[in-house]
Amino acid sequence: MRYKPCIVEEAGCRQEASDCARLNQDEKTDAAENNQTDESKIHFRLNNAICRQLIEQDQVEAKELPGTEQKQELDAGERITALKECEWVVKQLSSERIHEQRKAAMDIKRIAGSDAESRVTLAMLGAIPPLVGMLDSSSCSLQGLALQALINLAIGKNVNKSAIVSAGAVTKMLKLLTTPSNVLRESAMAALLSLSALDANKLVIGTFGAIPPLINILEQVNLQARKDALRILYNLSICPGNISAIVDTKAVDLLLEVLYETPLSEKALAIIGNLTATERGRMAIMQNKDALPVLIDVLSWADASKCQERAVYVLMVLAHHSWSYRQALASMGAVSVLLELILLGSSVSQRRAERILDTLRDNKQDGRSVTAPDMCAKLQEKVSILESKYVEVSEEKRLVNHMVQESLQKNMDRIFNRARLPSIDAGQSEHKKNLAIIHSFNGSRY
Numbered sequence: 255m256r257y258k259p260c261i262v263e264e265a266g267c268r269q270e271a272s273d274c275a276r277l278n279q280d281e282k283t284d285a286a287e288n289n290q291t292d293e294s295k296i297h298f299r300l301n302n303a304i305c306r307q308l309i310e311q312d313q314v315e316a317k318e319l320p321g322t323e324q325k326q327e328l329d330a331g332e333r334i335t336a337l338k339e340c341e342w343v344v345k346q347l348s349s350e351r352i353h354e355q356r357k358a359a360m361d362i363k364r365i366a367g368s369d370a371e372s373r374v375t376l377a378m379l380g381a382i383p384p385l386v387g388m389l390d391s392s393s394c395s396l397q398g399l400a401l402q403a404l405i406n407l408a409i410g411k412n413v414n415k416s417a418i419v420s421a422g423a424v425t426k427m428l429k430l431l432t433t434p435s436n437v438l439r440e441s442a443m444a445a446l447l448s449l450s451a452l453d454a455n456k457l458v459i460g461t462f463g464a465i466p467p468l469i470n471i472l473e474q475v476n477l478q479a480r481k482d483a484l485r486i487l488y489n490l491s492i493c494p495g496n497i498s499a500i501v502d503t504k505a506v507d508l509l510l511e512v513l514y515e516t517p518l519s520e521k522a523l524a525i526i527g528n529l530t531a532t533e534r535g536r537m538a539i540m541q542n543k544d545a546l547p548v549l550i551d552v553l554s555w556a557d558a559s560k561c562q563e564r565a566v567y568v569l570m571v572l573a574h575h576s577w578s579y580r581q582a583l584a585s586m587g588a589v590s591v592l593l594e595l596i597l598l599g600s601s602v603s604q605r606r607a608e609r610i611l612d613t614l615r616d617n618k619q620d621g622r623s624v625t626a627p628d629m630c631a632k633l634q635e636k637v638s639i640l641e642s643k644y645v646e647v648s649e650e651k652r653l654v655n656h657m658v659q660e661s662l663q664k665n666m667d668r669i670f671n672r673a674r675l676p677s678i679d680a681g682q683s684e685h686k687k688n689l690a691i692i693h694s695f696n697g698s699r700y
Contacts, residue, residue: 460496
């Protein structure tokens with residue numbers, strides 16, 4: 255009975271210890287849960303703050319930069335505004351008041367010059383016919399504005415170029431080429447140049463009689479006008495249907511004359527090259543007594559490779575089509591010039607010159623070659639000239655080397671004399687000679 259209270263007391267202590275341990279564990283669990291709750295609350299608050307910041311930033315950006323839908327709405331609004339402006343401007347073109355027509359032409363010039371889509375819109379709304387009608391106006395300023403508006407409408411739009419020609423603008427522009435106003439003449443030339451770039455307009459412009467006034471401009475003093483005239487004639491000469499009209503105006507004579515003017519020579523040769531596309535053009539060139547000498551002379555223009563290429567092209571085509579022209583080329587000494595072109599010309603000129611020489615070599619009369627011996631003799635002559643030049647250069651180099659060796663020998667003698675060396679026997683003189691040779695060798699290296 256004495257030990258029972260102790261057992262009961264020990265059991266009570268154990269119970270209290272277990273209760274304390276459980277309480278401590280519960281406190282730790284509660285503390286951990288509280289910590290997790292606090293951390294989750296902190297994270298939640300941070301996420302909310304970040305979300306609010308992002309939303310505010312998106313709202314700011316939305317105010318600064320419109321969204322896709324807003325952009326589309328703005329684009330649609332701008333298009334509607336531009337369309338209304340085009341409609342109003344085209345309507346003003348039909349006004350009876352000159353100042354309103356002038357204002358409308360200025361607006362079309364501005365709109366068409368800055369917006370490619372508006373060029374098509376203005377043409378579809380009917381802006382071209384009234385502008386073409388203004389070319390007959392008595393007001394020079396209105397005519398100039400109409401020309402400039404038509405030029406801007408034609409930029410990059412082949413449909414508008416065709417519509418302008420169909421509206422009868424070519425004949426009116428040709429009349430303006432003879433006007434006293436320099437501004438109107440330059441604008442008319444620019445408009446014709448733009449319209450002639452379209453293949454469908456080339457024959458139409460030539461049929462309307464554009465070639466004779468352009469040929470007349472080549473006889474004027476104004477260099478820029480002559481350049482523009484040559485450019486328009488080049489565009490028109492691309493169409494074979496215009497070559498007869500060009501030949502009938504005696505254009506070959508003028509083209510051969512302007513060949514010797516540097517700013518005009520290349521384009522003039524290009525037009526002559528286009529004339530060789532038809533039999534009529536080739537006959538006109540071959541019947542001109544100055545054509546062959548001038549073209550052969552151009553082959554010697556070493557500083558104008560493009561002119562050489564175009565001239566040798568003309569000769570190549572003519573030699574291919576005409577036996578008599580091949581004989582004329584051989585008799586006028588063209589073979590030596592062609593050989594020189596093969597040696598010194600560009601790759602294009604070399605190929606064309608070789609084809610001409612092949613044609614001349616194959617040219618036969620009475621069953622035997624006519625020009626082959628001459629070609630071989632000329633080639634041998636050219637090679638001999640080159641060899642003689644090389645020999646002359648080699649001889650000059652030999653003389654220079656000899657003078658250098660003599661100078662070195664004299665310097666060596668002077669050095670030995672200054673050193674007051676005793677008399678030099680044969681072996682020593684040989685040593686001096688070897689030193690001189692070594693010095694001459696080193697000098698020749700540099």
